[in-house]
Every structure is written in C-alpha cells, then in structure tokens.
Amino acid sequence: MTSPxxxxxxxxxxxxxxxxxxxxxxxxxxxxxxxLAHVDEVVVLRGWLHRQRRLAAVxxxxxxxxxxxxxxxxxxxxLAAGLGSLVEESVxxxxxxxxxxxxxxxxxxxxxxxxxxxxxxxVAPPFDLYRPQVAASLPTRLDHAAVALRxxxxxxxxxxAAAAVAGFRSTLDQRGFVEVHxxxxxxxxxxxxxxxxxxxYFGRTAYLAQSPQFYKQIMVGSLERVYEVGPVFRAEPHDTxxxxxxxxxxxxxxxxxxxxxxxxxxxxxxxxxxxxxxTDRVPTAVDLVGGLPTVPAEIPVLHFADALxxxxxxxxxxxxxxxxxxxxHERWLGEWARREHGSDFVLVxxxxxxxxxxxxxxxxxxxxxxxxxxxxxxxxxxVTGGQxxxxxxxxxxxxARTGQPVEPYEGYLEAFEFGMPPHGGFAIGLERFxxxxxxxxxxxxxxLFPRDLHRLAP
Amino acid sequence: MTSPxxxxxxxxxxxxxxxxxxxxxxxxxxxxxxxLAHVDEVVVLRGWLHRQRRLAAVxxxxxxxxxxxxxxxxxxxxLAAGLGSLVEESVxxxxxxxxxxxxxxxxxxxxxxxxxxxxxxxVAPPFDLYRPQVAASLPTRLDHAAVALRxxxxxxxxxxAAAAVAGFRSTLDQRGFVEVHxxxxxxxxxxxxxxxxxxxYFGRTAYLAQSPQFYKQIMVGSLERVYEVGPVFRAEPHDTxxxxxxxxxxxxxxxxxxxxxxxxxxxxxxxxxxxxxxTDRVPTAVDLVGGLPTVPAEIPVLHFADALxxxxxxxxxxxxxxxxxxxxHERWLGEWARREHGSDFVLVxxxxxxxxxxxxxxxxxxxxxxxxxxxxxxxxxxVTGGQxxxxxxxxxxxxARTGQPVEPYEGYLEAFEFGMPPHGGFAIGLERFxxxxxxxxxxxxxxLFPRDLHRLAP
Numbered sequence: 001m002t003s004p005x006x007x008x009x010x011x012x013x014x015x016x017x018x019x020x021x022x023x024x025x026x027x028x029x030x031x032x033x034x035x036l037a038h039v040d041e042v043v044v045l046r047g048w049l050h051r052q053r054r055l056a057a058v059x060x061x062x063x064x065x066x067x068x069x070x071x072x073x074x075x076x077x078x079l080a081a082g083l084g085s086l087v088e089e090s091v092x093x094x095x096x097x098x099x100x101x102x103x104x105x106x107x108x109x110x111x112x113x114x115x116x117x118x119x120x121x122x123v124a125p126p127f128d129l130y131r132p133q134v135a136a137s138l139p140t141r142l143d144h145a146a147v148a149l150r151x152x153x154x155x156x157x158x159x160x161a162a163a164a165v166a167g168f169r170s171t172l173d174q175r176g177f178v179e180v181h182x183x184x185x186x187x188x189x190x191x192x193x194x195x196x197x198x199x200x201y202f203g204r205t206a207y208l209a210q211s212p213q214f215y216k217q218i219m220v221g222s223l224e225r226v227y228e229v230g231p232v233f234r235a236e237p238h239d240t241x242x243x244x245x246x247x248x249x250x251x252x253x254x255x256x257x258x259x260x261x262x263x264x265x266x267x268x269x270x271x272x273x274x275x276x277x278x279t280d281r282v283p284t285a286v287d288l289v290g291g292l293p294t295v296p297a298e299i300p301v302l303h304f305a306d307a308l309x310x311x312x313x314x315x316x317x318x319x320x321x322x323x324x325x326x327x328x329h330e331r332w333l334g335e336w337a338r339r340e341h342g343s344d345f346v347l348v349x350x351x352x353x354x355x356x357x358x359x360x361x362x363x364x365x366x367x368x369x370x371x372x373x374x375x376x377x378x379x380x381x382x383v384t385g386g387q388x389x390x391x392x393x394x395x396x397x398x399x400a401r402t403g404q405p406v407e408p409y410e411g412y413l414e415a416f417e418f419g420m421p422p423h424g425g426f427a428i429g430l431e432r433f434x435x436x437x438x439x440x441x442x443x444x445x446x447x448l449f450p451r452d453l454h455r456l457a458p
Numbered sequence: 459m460t461s462p463x464x465x466x467x468x469x470x471x472x473x474x475x476x477x478x479x480x481x482x483x484x485x486x487x488x489x490x491x492x493x494l495a496h497v498d499e500v501v502v503l504r505g506w507l508h509r510q511r512r513l514a515a516v517x518x519x520x521x522x523x524x525x526x527x528x529x530x531x532x533x534x535x536x537l538a539a540g541l542g543s544l545v546e547e548s549v550x551x552x553x554x555x556x557x558x559x560x561x562x563x564x565x566x567x568x569x570x571x572x573x574x575x576x577x578x579x580x581v582a583p584p585f586d587l588y589r590p591q592v593a594a595s596l597p598t599r600l601d602h603a604a605v606a607l608r609x610x611x612x613x614x615x616x617x618x619a620a621a622a623v624a625g626f627r628s629t630l631d632q633r634g635f636v637e638v639h640x641x642x643x644x645x646x647x648x649x650x651x652x653x654x655x656x657x658x659y660f661g662r663t664a665y666l667a668q669s670p671q672f673y674k675q676i677m678v679g680s681l682e683r684v685y686e687v688g689p690v691f692r693a694e695p696h697d698t699x700x701x702x703x704x705x706x707x708x709x710x711x712x713x714x715x716x717x718x719x720x721x722x723x724x725x726x727x728x729x730x731x732x733x734x735x736x737t738d739r740v741p742t743a744v745d746l747v748g749g750l751p752t753v754p755a756e757i758p759v760l761h762f763a764d765a766l767x768x769x770x771x772x773x774x775x776x777x778x779x780x781x782x783x784x785x786x787h788e789r790w791l792g793e794w795a796r797r798e799h800g801s802d803f804v805l806v807x808x809x810x811x812x813x814x815x816x817x818x819x820x821x822x823x824x825x826x827x828x829x830x831x832x833x834x835x836x837x838x839x840x841v842t843g844g845q846x847x848x849x850x851x852x853x854x855x856x857x858a859r860t861g862q863p864v865e866p867y868e869g870y871l872e873a874f875e876f877g878m879p880p881h882g883g884f885a886i887g888l889e890r891f892x893x894x895x896x897x898x899x900x901x902x903x904x905x906l907f908p909r910d911l912h913r914l915a916p
Contacts, residue, residue: 026716089877091879121877123876146872147876150680155680162637162638178617181906182907183909184691185655187914188915198658200655201655201703202693202703202911218607221608222524222608229687230689256487411915414602414605418579419578448639456659457644458870
C-alpha cells in the first residue's frame with residue numbers, strides 16, 4: 001500500500017511539465033462511473049471534488065468527472081485532515097484500490113487513496129453542486145453559468161441536446177440530405193421585417209438572419225435535400241419563459257415533393273430518430289425525465305378547419321372565424337390525440353394563409369388555407385413547416401399581394417426564376433424541443449448561456 | 459410504348475394537387491446516376507434540364523438531379539420540337555425505358571420518353587451549367603449564386619464540406635466529446651479587440667463572437683470534452699483570397715491533458731477522420747481533385763525554434779530573431795515534411811508567447827515559447843491550437859501583463875476561479891480546409907454565399 005500524500009510529486013507528472021516523447025506520460029485514467037469493472041485493481045481517477053463529508057473515523061470524497069461520480073474512502077487521519085482544507089471543485093487525481101460496496105454510488109468505491117491536487121481553488125462555488133437541485137434562483141444560476149453548468153443534471157441536459165441534434169442529422173443523412181452552412185449576416189430584414197438585429201457591416205447596415213429559410217430553399221435548387229443546424233437571431237421584445245434572442249434552429253428542406261405530406265413524413269422520421277438517439281446515448285437522462293415519448297408510425301393528422309370545429313363542438317363555442325389556434329385549443333388537441341390515438345404527437349395542417357409567411361404554398365382546392373403544418377407535442381407547438389411556393393410568378397404575386405418590393409429578394413428569387421421543383425421543409429427549435437422533452441418550465445433552464453432582452457453575459 | 463407528351467396531365471399528379479391519403483401518389487423516382495441498374499425497365503426521372511442537343515434525326519436531353527446526370531434520347535420529331543422551346547433548368551419528369559449504352563454517361567440512357575414539364579422558366583440561366591467550368595468571373599458567379607451553386611462541381615464541393623464536418627464530429631463523438639452551441643452575440647470585444655462587428659442589442663452595444671474560445675473552455679469545466687461547429691465573425695478589413703467576414707469554425711477543447719501533445723494526438727485523428735469520411739461519402743469528388751492526402755500515424759513535429767534554424771540554415775539567413783513563420787518559411791517546412799517524412803502534414807509547436815493569445819499556456823522550461831501549435835498542410839497553415847492556461851492566478855497575471863482589465867472577462871474567469879483542469883484545443887476553418895483540399899485558389903470558390911468587405915448578398 002502506498003502512503004497517502006497530498007500534492008506530492010509522485011508518479012503522475014504535473015500538468016505542463018515536459019514529458020519524454022513517445023513514452024506514456026501518465027497512468028491510464030479510469031472513468032468515475034466504471035469502478036465496478038475494476039474491483040480489486042488499483043486505478044487512477046481524475047476529476048473535481050464534488051463533495052466531502054468528514055465523520056469521526058472516516059472521510060468520504062465524492063469525485064466527479066464527465067462520466068459520473070465516484071466515492072473515495074479516506075481513513076488515514078493525516079490525509080483526511082490535509083484534504084479538509086480543500087474546497088469543492090478542487091481538481092484532483094486520486095489513485096486507489098477499488099472495492100465493491102453496494103452502498104456506494106455505482107456499487108464500488110476507492111480505498112487507500114493517494115491524492116494529488118492538480119488545482120486548488122481559493123474559494124468554494126457560490127452554490128452547492130452536489131445537491132439534486134441547485135438552491136439558487138434561475139438568474140443566479142445563469143449569472144454563474146461557468147459553475148452552474150457543472151451540475152450533473154445540467155450536464156445531462158446538454159448531452160440530451162447533443163444527442164437530439166445527432167439524431168436529426170443521422171436521420172437526414174440516411175435520406176440523402178446534405179448539411180449546409182448559410183450566412184448569418186444578411187443584407188435586408190426581409191423575412192419578417194420585425195424583431196431583427198441590425199449591425200454595422202463595414203459602414204453599411206446589415207442584419208442578423210432570423211432563419212436560414214431563403215438559403216435552404218435556394219440550396220434545394222442545387223442539392224435537392226439540405227439541412228442546417230445553426231443559430232438564428234430574433235430581437236424578441238417579449239420577456240417570457242419560452243422566447244430567446246438567439247436559439248439553435250434545426251432546419252430541413254427537400255425538393256421534388258408532391259405536397260406538405262412528404263415533408264411531414266420526413267419530419268415524423270426525424271423526430272423518431274432524435275428520440276431514438278437520445279435513448280441510445282443518454283439513457284440515464286431518459287430515466288431522469290421518466291421516459292421519452294414514442295412517435296407513432298403515423299402521427300394523427302387534423303386539418304385546421306376540422307380541428308377548430310372539434311374544439312368548438314367540445315367546448316360549445318363557435319370558433320369557425322378564428323384565424324389561428326389558441327394555446328388552449330392546442331392543449332385540447334394534445335389531449336384528444338392522446339385519448340383517441342394514444343399519441344403524444346398530432347399534426348395540424350392547413351393553417352390559414354393569412355397567418356403564414358408569404359412563401360407558403362396554398363392548399364390547391366381551398367386557397368385560403370395553406371399546405372403548412374404544425375407538429376404539436378403534448379399540446380404544445382414543437383415544429384412548424386410546410387410546402388413553399390416554387391414558381392417564380394407565384395413569388396411575384398405573393399410579394400405584390402403583401403405589398404413588398406421585389407428588389408430586396410433578388411438573390412432569393414433568382415432560384416425560382418431559373419427553375420425550382422416543388423419543395424418544402426420544417427424547422428425545429430432545439431432548446432424548446434429539449435425543454436419540452438425534459439419538462440423544463442423555462443427554456444433558459446436547458447440553454448447554454450441564454451440571450452434575451454436582459455441577458456447578454458456570460 | 460406510351461405516346462410522348464409534354465405537360466400532359468398523365469399518371470404523375472402535378473405538384474400541389476390533392477392526393478388520396480394513404481395511396482401512393484406518384485411513381486417511384488429513380489436517381490439519374492442509377493440507370494445502369496434498371497436496364498430494360500421503365501423508370502421515372504425527375505430533375506433539371508441540364509442540356510439539350512438537337513441533331514437532325516435525334517435530340518438528346520441531359521437531365522440533372524442531385525445524384526448526377528442522365529441522358530434521354532428523343533427520336534419522336536413532334537416531341538423534339540415541343541421540347542425545343544424549353545430553356546435549361548426547366549424542371550422535368552421523364553418516364554422512359556432504360557437501355558444500356560456505353561457511350562452515355564453512366565453507361566445507360568432513357569429512350570421512348572414521356573416528358574412532363576413541372577416548371578418551365580421563361581429565361582435561361584446567365585451562364586451554361588453544363589460546361590466543365592462556368593465561363594463567368596468569380597464575382598458574377600457569386601452574384602448569381604442561386605444558379606452557380608447548381609453546377610455539379612459546386613455541388614461536389616458542398617458534399618465534401620459536409621463530409622468533412624461529419625468526419626470531424628464522428629471522430630470526436632467516438633472519443634467522448636459532446637457537441638455544444640455557444641452564443642454568437644457577446645457583451646464585450648475581448649478576444650482580440652480588433653476586427654469585431656458591433657450590433658444594437660436592445661439599445662445596448664453588443665458584438666458578434668469571433669470564436670467560441672471562451673465558451674468551449676468554460677464547458678471543459680462541465681463536460682470535459684466538447685466541440686462546436688458554427689459561424690464565427692471577423693470584421694476583416696483585408697480583401698484577400700483567403701479572408702472572409704464569416705466562416706464556419708470547427709472547434710474542439712478537452713480537459714485533463716498533460717500538455718498540447720494530447721491535443722495534437724486528437725487533432726491527428728480528427729483530420730484523418732475528416733479525410734476518411736470524404737473518401738467514403740464523396741468518392742467522385744476525391745477523383746476530381748486527384749486523390750486526398752494521407753495523414754501519417756505520427757505527424758512530424760518541429761519546434762518553432764528548430765524550424766526557424768532549419769529554414770535559416772537552408773536559406774543561408776539568420777532567422778533566430780524572427781517572432782513568427784513567414785509564408786515562405788511555411789512552404790519550406792511543407793517541402794521538408796514531404797521530402798524527409800513523406801508527409802503532407804507537419805506540426806510546428808512552441809510559437810513565441812508574444813504571438814499567441816493571452817490564454818496560451820507557456821512552455822514550462824522555456825516560458826518565452828508556448829505550448830501551442832499550428833498544423834501545416836502542404837506548407838499552408840490549416841489548424842491552430844494549443845494548451846491553455848488553467849489556473850485562475852495565471853489568468854489574472856496574463857491580463858495584467860497584457861494591460862487588460864478583469865471585469866469584461868468575469869463570466870469566463872469564473873470557470874478558472876472554481877477549478878479547471880489542464881486543457882487545450884484547436885480550431886479548423888472549414889472553408890479554408892476545403893479550399894486547400896480541393897486546390898481552390900480563392901476560399902470564395904468553396905463558400906456558400908461568402909461574406910466579405912464588399913459582399914453582403916445574396
């Protein structure tokens with residue numbers, strides 16, 4: 001048994017020291033969550049001091065690394081006393097012997113430890129990271145994001161987000177889509193006009209892109225099927241639990257469709273692929289949120305007009321003149337889908353053209369309605385999409401109808417002027433998707449370094 | 459044999475028409491590059507009229523879709539005459555019988571065609587897309603990006619870029635990295651001070667992020683190993699063939715390293731993974747550029763001081779006082795690596811601290827040098843990276859040394875105040891990487907909708 005030491009220049013070289021080229025410089029590191037596979041072996045852990053509990057005869061260190069937590073048992077009084085001065089979040093290397101212990105997290109723990117302090121902070125974090133929930137308000141946690149994001153639950157959320165994006169990509173890769181990266185600085189505030197950030201671009205005024213909409217459509221003319229994962233920017237004046245000034249948009253667009261139903265079929269597979277990748281990559285997080293929803297092979301579809309009629313009938317109100325679904329209507333439809341179809345998802349199609357952007361394709365037989373859709377998840381809007389106009393003359397007519405000049409759209413319109421197939425697509429807001437899956441009340445809970453009306457740092 | 463028709467309302471429903479739910483609405487489409495697998499079958503192609511050649515007795519249509527080109531043989535005089543009015547880039551559906559023909563592209567062609575015009579543009583594109591190279595200047599091609607990007611060579615470049623990014627991600631996913639998305643709007647122009655875009659953020663001044671550097675380091679404190687693929691913004695006043703005002707940065711950062719050599723080992727695998735994914739996914743593009751380089755198992759490494767000495771000796775000049783490598787030096791080192799090590803790649807380490815950002819970790823034994831590196835590819839800088847400072851007190855000292863206040867860095871410094879492991883990372887500029895691989899003389903040749911001093915549209 002090696003004698004316990006703190007900060008000793010033992011076998012592991014301190015970081016930054018020159019090491020002989022080609023020689024192994026440090027002992028192999030074992031992940032904290034993998035102790036049970038190494039019972040009776042001597043292993044090396046590296047991580048953060050997550051928690052320290054000193055009892056009369058023994059001290060327990062909980063070491064955290066990216067894989068999870070490991071318990072270290074310190075019986076040597078001088079080592080325990082020396083460790084007592086370390087604050088939480090100290091960075092440690094711990095060498096010790098693994099013993100099975102059903103009471104320890106993961107079923108095993110480290111004994112006879114030799115501890116090397118890699119970094120010893122002077123002060124402890126502003127809140128305890130070892131508690132199941134950080135006991136601080138959301139603004140405080142966001143102010144101290146560099147620390148708050150270390151909480152295991154926040155790590156899990158980021159892994160869920162990463163897996164969701166990986167599932168989005170892999171589903172589309174398998175279907176012949178090509179990833180693109182389109183400009184975030186644009187010449188005109190064309191897409192919605194409002195809520196756009198202006199910037200000084202070499203002495204000219206430019207704008208931050210509110211979506212890759214126009215560019216992904218242009219790219220259908222080249223690669224037919226494209227997707228993009230990237231930031232979008234909204235100068236959103238509403239201070240709500242679900243609005244951000246910037247978020248990650250998962251955008252897809254595909255050509256040679258019949259109509260919006262081809263887009264919905266891809267969307268169904270994409271959402272299923274996202275959930276499947278989360279289940280595969282982050283099973284612990286799935287347990288935390290009590291399981292993920294299942295995407296039915298055929299998501300129930302309701303036309304907007306029928307949806308309004310159903311909700312109106314059920315609530316004894318005449319909704320036939322409503323131009324849009326209110327949140328209460330969406331909740332009712334979510335309950336209906338669960339009750340009648342056993343589905344957490346329902347697609348509403350045919351939203352009135354008046355409520356959709358100018359590039360939306362009308363429903364051929366009833367042109368006041370559109371070939372667009374929203375995907376509702378448990379009664380909340382999760383995805384918006386639809387078929388787009390594809391004929392040049394239809395764009396000219398749509399701009400004229402909405403009183404807009406042609407000139408700011410020239411680079412976009414050229415795609416249609418020279419032949420574009422019928423096409424459509426959809427966009428998923430990543431943070432909102434993750435918030436709804438994990439049941440977060442505020443989208444900021446699941447957003448890395450959120451940006452909003454009041455918050456610009458860290 | 460069906461009689462040839464143009465624009466007839468035949469079996470294929472026109473786009474946008476209502477189709478019975480659950481019933482197949484249209485015949486299955488065959489990719490243009492897959493005709494040889496369907497000899498003697500009747501198939502349906504959909505795509506763009508890439509080229510039309512009318513001879514005395516026969517006309518040839520070349521149809522382009524995302525998969526490639528297919529030749530359609532038109533012998534029926536009335537059909538040939540009717541098609542004669544179609545301009546290039548018309549969107550067509552063509553049903554016909556496949557026959558083998560070694561002279562046709564792909565070894566097979568379509569005969570006895572029935573043509574449905576899905577979209578008939580009024581005018582032809584401003585340049586011919588069927589020529590091996592578009593006969594227009596780069597500015598003209600960029601002005602008409604919506605059309606120029608349809609050229610098969612430009613499609614191939616975008617597929618190469620997408621595969622490069624997929625290889626970056628998959629290599630890092632396999633090594634326990636987690637993808638993150640960090641803010642693009644930041645409160646202060648801290649990272650380099652110069653060349654930053656300012657914007658109006660709800661009445662305050664904010665800036666576009668020049669890199670995810672600070673945020674990826676913060677995230678090492680949480681997830682240990684992170685990567686990001688996203689836009690970065692530089693108000694780059696230089697009008698050169700390799701500078702853009704925005705590009706896609708492939709960033710990685712990892713904790714618990716010994717020093718920068720652990721980072722270089724990951725980088726080696728990442729570049730190999732990117733090239734391997736390009737080879738797998740876009741073999742035709744690889745042929746176009748005459749094959750891809752091979753990444754050696756161990757990329758040759760030279761220290762900056764040794765590199766200067768070698769170049770000085772070879773050129774008979776005293777370079778010992780040089781603070782950086784000039785482009786000519788980098789070219790010499792590229793030739794040296796090829797000659798002495800058979801490698802297209804060489805890593806130069808130890809650049810002087812004075813030339814590296816304040817967060818760079820010094821070389822412990824010679825603190826005027828740094829634990830940083832550049833990866834040179836055929837004598838051109840491709841990647842920059844290194845070990846970062848990780849101790850809070852070192853950051854305070856570095857800021858004091860460079861005459862900077864602490865306050866704008868507070869959210870960043872908090873990560874170090876509360877315990878950060880030794881860490882480092884690297885960044886790859888996607889467009890520059892693709893330009894160098896494909897031999898493009900100007901990075902704009904391979905950039906979707908480039909942004910620079912003069913260009914803000916399309």
